[in-house]
Amino acid sequence: MSRHLRLVYASRSTFPPIREGAGIHPEVARILAQSRRNNARQRIYGGLYFADGSFFQCLEGRAAEVQALYERLAGDDRHRDVRLLDRREIDEPSFGEWAMKHVPNAPEVQQLLARHGRSGFDPHSFPPALVDAMVGLLLERSDVAPPGEPVAGLEPTARRMLLARVAVATGLVAAVGAAAANWLR
Structure with missing residues (x-):
C-alpha cells in the first residue's frame, strides 16, 4: 500500500x-x-x-x-x-x-x-x-x-461517506439510508 x-x-x-x-x-x-x-x-x-x-x-x-x-x-x-x-x-x-x-x-x-x-x-x-x-x-x-458552492457537489462516493457519517451521528440510519438511495440515483 x-x-x-x-x-x-x-x-x-x-x-x-x-x-x-x-x-x-x-x-x-x-x-x-x-x-x-x-x-x-x-x-x-x-x-x-x-x-x-x-x-x-x-x-x-x-x-x-x-x-x-x-x-x-x-x-x-x-x-x-x-x-x-x-x-x-x-x-x-x-x-x-x-x-x-x-x-x-x-x-x-x-x-x-x-x-x-x-x-x-x-x-x-x-x-x-x-x-x-x-x-x-x-x-x-x-x-x-x-x-x-453547495456541499452537495461531492462525487457519489464522497456523498455516500458523508451521509453514512451523518446517519451514525444522529442515529437515523434507516431514514437517511432510504433518502440517500433516492438522492444518489
Missing part, C-alpha cells in the same frame, strides 16, 4: 481584513473554491481554518502531490510567512471526502485555544500538541461551503 503524507502549515494573509461578523472573507471563499476544484483532481484532501488574518491548513494525499502543492502554495502571494508545523507519513487521508474542508471561526476553536492558554489565533506559535488538537478539531467540525 502506498504511503500518504500529511502536511500542516500556517501562514498570514496579505489581503485586507473584513469587518467582524461579515461572514467568510471573499478571498478565502475564492481560495476554497479553487482548492476544492484543483485538489479533487489531484486526490489531495484537507482542512482549512482562517481567523485573525492567519491560515491553518492541513493537506493530505500521495506524498509527491502534497509536497508539490505545498511548494506552489509557499509562493502564492495571497499569504506570507508560510511555516511548516507538521509533516508525517500516514496510512490514508483522514479528510478523505473533503478536497478542502473549511471550518468557520467556531466557539470550539476559541475553547481549544483557551485550554492551551491562548486568547488569539496565531498558529505560527502552536506547539505540536496544539497543532494535533487543531487538526482533530478540523476533522470533527462541520464543513462550511463558500457562498454559491
Whole structure:
C-alpha cells in the first residue's frame, strides 16, 4: 500500500481584513473554491481554518502531490510567512471526502485555544500538541461551503461517506439510508 503524507502549515494573509461578523472573507471563499476544484483532481484532501488574518491548513494525499502543492502554495502571494508545523507519513487521508474542508471561526476553536492558554489565533506559535488538537478539531467540525458552492457537489462516493457519517451521528440510519438511495440515483 502506498504511503500518504500529511502536511500542516500556517501562514498570514496579505489581503485586507473584513469587518467582524461579515461572514467568510471573499478571498478565502475564492481560495476554497479553487482548492476544492484543483485538489479533487489531484486526490489531495484537507482542512482549512482562517481567523485573525492567519491560515491553518492541513493537506493530505500521495506524498509527491502534497509536497508539490505545498511548494506552489509557499509562493502564492495571497499569504506570507508560510511555516511548516507538521509533516508525517500516514496510512490514508483522514479528510478523505473533503478536497478542502473549511471550518468557520467556531466557539470550539476559541475553547481549544483557551485550554492551551491562548486568547488569539496565531498558529505560527502552536506547539505540536496544539497543532494535533487543531487538526482533530478540523476533522470533527462541520464543513462550511463558500457562498454559491453547495456541499452537495461531492462525487457519489464522497456523498455516500458523508451521509453514512451523518446517519451514525444522529442515529437515523434507516431514514437517511432510504433518502440517500433516492438522492444518489
